[in-house]
Amino acid sequence: MNVLFIVGPTATGKTALALEFASLLIAQGKRVYLLSADSKQAYSEQDIVTGKDKESLQSAVEKSDGKFSLFGIDVVKPHEEWSVAHFLTYVRMVVESARADDAFLIVVGGTGMYVDAVVNPPQTASIVRDEKLRALLETKSVDELRQELKVIDPLKFDSMNESDSRNPRRLIRAIEVATHMGKGTPLRLSLAGQAGDVVQRVFLQSDCLSWVGLDLPDDELKKRIAQRVEERIQQGAIEETKTLLNDRGWTREARSAIGYEELIGYLFHKYSLETAKEMWATNELAYVKRQRTWFKRHSAINWYSPTTETPIQKIAASILDQFPLTSSEGN
Numbered sequence: 001m002n003v004l005f006i007v008g009p010t011a012t013g014k015t016a017l018a019l020e021f022a023s024l025l026i027a028q029g030k031r032v033y034l035l036s037a038d039s040k041q042a043y044s045e046q047d048i049v050t051g052k053d054k055e056s057l058q059s060a061v062e063k064s065d066g067k068f069s070l071f072g073i074d075v076v077k078p079h080e081e082w083s084v085a086h087f088l089t090y091v092r093m094v095v096e097s098a099r100a101d102d103a104f105l106i107v108v109g110g111t112g113m114y115v116d117a118v119v120n121p122p123q124t125a126s127i128v129r130d131e132k133l134r135a136l137l138e139t140k141s142v143d144e145l146r147q148e149l150k151v152i153d154p155l156k157f158d159s160m161n162e163s164d165s166r167n168p169r170r171l172i173r174a175i176e177v178a179t180h181m182g183k184g185t186p187l188r189l190s191l192a193g194q195a196g197d198v199v200q201r202v203f204l205q206s207d208c209l210s211w212v213g214l215d216l217p218d219d220e221l222k223k224r225i226a227q228r229v230e231e232r233i234q235q236g237a238i239e240e241t242k243t244l245l246n247d248r249g250w251t252r253e254a255r256s257a258i259g260y261e262e263l264i265g266y267l268f269h270k271y272s273l274e275t276a277k278e279m280w281a282t283n284e285l286a287y288v289k290r291q292r293t294w295f296k297r298h299s300a301i302n303w304y305s306p307t308t309e310t311p312i313q314k315i316a317a318s319i320l321d322q323f324p325l326t327s328s329e330g331n
Contacts, residue, residue, distance in 0.1 A: 001098060003105045003203070004048050005211045007295050009288040012214040013306045015053050019060050019106045020316040026067045033098040035091065036072030037109025037118065040257035043083050044074040045244065048237045051228065051261035069103070073277055078085050079249030084175040085128045091118055095202055103324075104305070112294030118202060119209065124177045137172045145171040146243050153178035169256075212319055213301040221273060225284045229259075229277050238263055258283050270320075 004021070006014045021030045034057075036042070040050045040090050047054060052073060060068050071094045076082045098105045137145065149157045149171055156174050157165065164170040203209065216224070241263040244250050256259070257278050268277035295301060304315045 001105065003107065003207055003209045004105065005115060006108045007115055007211065007301065008110065008214040009221065010284060011221055011292040011311055012216050012228060014108050014110065014214055015216060017312050017316060020312050022060065022106060022317055024320050026064055031067045031101050031103040033069050033071060033103045033105045035105060036093055037107055037111055037114040039111040039114055041073050041077040043078050043254045045078055046237050046254065046257060048240045050257050051232065076233045078244055078254045079251060081129055081251065082253065083129055084113060085199055087114055088117055089110050092202055098324045104204055110291050112291060116149060120128055121127055127177055127180050130176055131178065131216060134172060134177055137175060142166055142168055142171070145175065149175050180278060198279050210322055211298065212302040213295055213303040214306060216305055221288060222285060226281050229280050233277065242267065258287060301310065
């Protein structure tokens with residue numbers, strides 16, 4: 001099975017490239033599966049702030065005569081849990097279906113942890129969230145969380161960088177994992193073995209995996225992000241946030257998509273709308289830096305910069321040359 005990963009920072013045109021490449025494959029008679037590896041676009045009802053290009057995606061599905069299928073978007077409700085563990089279970093089903101349909105799989109995403117998990121699932125991936133434990137831990141201060149992790153898993157604590165060791169979400173997850181795995185117990189070894197099985201079940205050695213990355217100069221990304229924030233405000237991001245706030249079950253993870261907390265602060269009169277937009281754009285740019293750090297570790301990624309001289313269409317055609325399809329594959 002052929003698999004193409006399209007990765008890179010937000011606002012670089014990954015979805016546009018995926019759709020262009022899919023259209024080239026479909027023109028050759030190939031069936032295409034597109035899987036979103038964006039952790040926040042999995043939530044339904046969170047369309048505007050998370051930047052789902054649902055109109056273009058749905059149009060591609062409708063025009064494909066049944067040869068284009070979309071996965072990973074609107075999978076769960078905002079009050080339902082979604083994590084790397086849930087994503088991996090979902091991915092296995094998508095991959096099995098793609099293999100049965102002899103489909104070309106395109107994986108698109110900016111969530112590095114999710115993309116990595118597809119090809120190299122962490123040993124902790126099978127450990128789902130423990131809501132009772134989390135409710136208890138969320139009442140503790142960062143210093144208390146740090147101390148607790150030091151006690152139950154000092155090696156994990158020592159391996160964390162300064163930022164993660166003061167991030168309550170990271171600390172809570174680390175404590176959750178340590179609590180469920182247990183240091184040096186048979187359970188730890190059992191889970192490690194399960195993780196190895198997950199790798200085998202997702203992709204086979206015979207599968208052809210290729211990587212493409214999109215990035216743009218800082219000034220261009222800054223301009224695009226500011227424009228996208230403004231467009232999303234005009235499209236109804238504030239109204240969407242208000243609606244979600246009325247859902248008492250709106251999970252912390254779903255709500256953590258960049259843009260919501262900034263708009264919630266505005267709705268509760270903590271600052272002006274202009275300040276909220278500036279904060280949103282600034283946090284998106286900070287996320288871009290984290291995305292770059294994550295993906296730059298992968299030497300297999302072939303990087304492109306979409307420009308007037310190198311448009312998306314040209315990049316898609318170049319990628320297609322890496323996957324010559326025989327007549328039998330196209331039928």
